Amino acid sequence: MNEFGEAAENYTKSTELDVKFVFSHIQLAVAQYKSGDLANRMATFRCTLKAFPDRHEPQNYYGELLLDQQRYPDAIEKSDRSPGH
Numbered sequence: 001m002n003e004f005g006e007a008a009e010n011y012t013k014s015t016e017l018d019v020k021f022v023f024s025h026i027q028l029a030v031a032q033y034k035s036g037d038l039a040n041r042m043a044t045f046r047c048t049l050k051a052f053p054d055r056h057e058p059q060n061y062y063g064e065l066l067l068d069q070q071r072y073p074d075a076i077e078k079s080d081r082s083p084g085h
Contacts, residue, residue, distance in 0.1 A: 004035035022052050026061045033065055041065070 011028035018024065025048040032041035045065075048058045063078035 002035055004031045005037075007031040008035060008037070008040075019051075022048070022055050022057055025051065026058055030061065030065070 008028055008031040011024050011031055014021070014024040015028055025044065029041050029044040029048060032038075032044055045058065045062045049062065052058050059078050063075045066072075066075035066078060
């Protein structure tokens with residue numbers, strides 16, 4: 001397992017300890033993405049977006065990952081949906 005996989009395990013534990021701390025959920029999805037676990041990353045972000053609909057951070061981080069994948073229209077949509085935008 002690479003260090004991103006280990007980080008994902010640690011962030012999973014963190015999300016279990018405090019389900020309301022948005023950054024553990026976001027960093028879990030980012031670690032999954034960096035480790036190449038795209039399917040789980042998408043599921044984690046979908047759950048995070050649902051769990052924190054009024055927070056802009058999940059929308060922004062998700063948009064950044066979409067940009068990294070060159071999914072520009074999707075990234076713009078997430079940016080436009082970000083609360084306070």
